[in-house]
Amino acid sequence: MAAFDTTDRPVPTGPTGLGTSAARITDLLRPRTAAPRGSRVPELYCPPPLRDDPALGEEVNRRLVRWAEEVGIYEGQLDKFQQADYGRLLMLAHPDTDDPDRLLAAGRCMAAEFAVDDYFCEDAATTGRPQRLGPQLMLAQAAIDPGRMPSGYHERYEREIREQPVWHALRRSVLELGRYATGSQVNRLRQEIAGLFLGMDAEAGWRIEGTPPAVWEYLANRQMNSFLPCMTLVDTVGGYLLPADVYGRPDVRRATLQAALASVLLNDIYSMHKEGGAQGVEYNLPTVLMAEDGCSPDEAIQRSAAIHDELVRSFEAAAASLTLAGDPVLTRYLGALWAWLGGNREWHATSPRYNQ
Ligand SMILES: CC(C)=CCC/C(C)=C(\C)COP(=O)(O)OP(=O)(O)O
Numbered sequence: 001m002a003a004f005d006t007t008d009r010p011v012p013t014g015p016t017g018l019g020t021s022a023a024r025i026t027d028l029l030r031p032r033t034a035a036p037r038g039s040r041v042p043e044l045y046c047p048p049p050l051r052d053d054p055a056l057g058e059e060v061n062r063r064l065v066r067w068a069e070e071v072g073i074y075e076g077q078l079d080k081f082q083q084a085d086y087g088r089l090l091m092l093a094h095p096d097t098d099d100p101d102r103l104l105a106a107g108r109c110m111a112a113e114f115a116v117d118d119y120f121c122e123d124a125a126t127t128g129r130p131q132r133l134g135p136q137l138m139l140a141q142a143a144i145d146p147g148r149m150p151s152g153y154h155e156r157y158e159r160e161i162r163e164q165p166v167w168h169a170l171r172r173s174v175l176e177l178g179r180y181a182t183g184s185q186v187n188r189l190r191q192e193i194a195g196l197f198l199g200m201d202a203e204a205g206w207r208i209e210g211t212p213p214a215v216w217e218y219l220a221n222r223q224m225n226s227f228l229p230c231m232t233l234v235d236t237v238g239g240y241l242l243p244a245d246v247y248g249r250p251d252v253r254r255a256t257l258q259a260a261l262a263s264v265l266l267n268d269i270y271s272m273h274k275e276g277g278a279q280g281v282e283y284n285l286p287t288v289l290m291a292e293d294g295c296s297p298d299e300a301i302q303r304s305a306a307i308h309d310e311l312v313r314s315f316e317a318a319a320a321s322l323t324l325a326g327d328p329v330l331t332r333y334l335g336a337l338w339a340w341l342g343g344n345r346e347w348h349a350t351s352p353r354y355n356q
């Protein structure tokens, strides 16, 4: 691994904040080509999880299920929600805090974003009414960016948002994040969520057209419809601030987007069978490759894995180069993204959401 294990470059001491020695961090952060956990998933180039603390994951999950119940998402499906174990994902992906409340703050946002996918996108894919998705996503974005409606419309607007569980969850999650996030961090989250929704909406457009996207279009879409809204919280959860000017730098943005795209192409590979495999109603990289190139499902999965691996290696190289500048906050942020990728892979490999 080029980014963090060289002996002649500084090893980031920041990504975990766990007091682990630099040598240990170097060892922990070394990426492995993961042994496949199931026959459907090929080896992927990805870091391992930096920590695994099941008790912490369970505690976060317990609190998150309670919150989901309170806001009304996954009503009648809370068992399934609990089993998906987003608490474990948060624990795995954010090794630089062991504060369950901080993890929960990110978890509320994550759960609300998953709910958008599970309710609105799922409906658009399966009920034959994809045209409903755009208005639902627009109102979801409005929910996390509450202005003040003109007096004659304010009450109705607020009631409608409150009574739709997914909109309500989104609003609450972003509001409650404000306890830990600065204004610029909340603003950054809102912008990444807007990108997520734009990506989700494009899928509905392809469904209405009845033609799958070209591979290049799909990749551009997945760069937006990715786990970036979760990954963008690494500094908030870690209790520090990557300044907006640094977050927005073209070289930092490029590295961030490579990691984000890799995170979700990994999802494509792990979730393909849940999404109906080669004949699925969902778009994922293997199915789009098959449609464009006429390759077999096996070949499409292998090629998807190669594309994923290229992105992880590119991120690794970019992070190594950015780290050389010696900015400790940026180094910590890049290490946190790297750790997020490792936690994400471990969760995908083990969560019942993808393994039943
Ligand atoms: C946590 C988050 C940003 C969720 C919103 C979108 C989402 C669920 C993904 C980007 C994951 O990909 P996909 O839509 O394929 O989801 P599943 O495979 O159904 O989990």
Ligand SMILES: [Mg+2]
Binding pocket: 267, 268, 271, 272, 275, 284
């Ligand atoms: Mg998927």
